[in-house]
Amino acid sequence: xxxxxxxxxxxxxxxxxxxxxxxxxxxxxxxxxxxxxxxxxxxxxxxxxxxxxxxxxxxxxxxxxxxxxxxxxxxxxxxxxxxxxxxxxxxxx
Numbered sequence: 001x002x003x004x005x006x007x008x009x010x011x012x013x014x015x016x017x018x019x020x021x022x023x024x025x026x027x028x029x030x031x032x033x034x035x036x037x038x039x040x041x042x043x044x045x046x047x048x049x050x051x052x053x054x055x056x057x058x059x060x061x062x063x064x065x066x067x068x069x070x071x072x073x074x075x076x077x078x079x080x081x082x083x084x085x086x087x088x089x090x091x092x093x
Contacts, residue, residue, distance in 0.1 A: 011040040021048060036077030044072055
């Protein structure tokens, strides 16, 4: 993914923990093929990556832009056109 600075961002540090994954998955669901956005977090977003791969295997890219120790930035991009509607049942983890 190129030019990550101009991409839309969601800063989950400003969102209550139980609402973070639902907000991110709403953005994921709205991505068109070739689009991407940046997730900004205060911790390594490994659970999010796992949930994304579980729900949408092979449909999204995951590129670390910054890896801590205080801020993590990940660019999530749509690389496959097939996405089914899913409701996040991850409980905010």
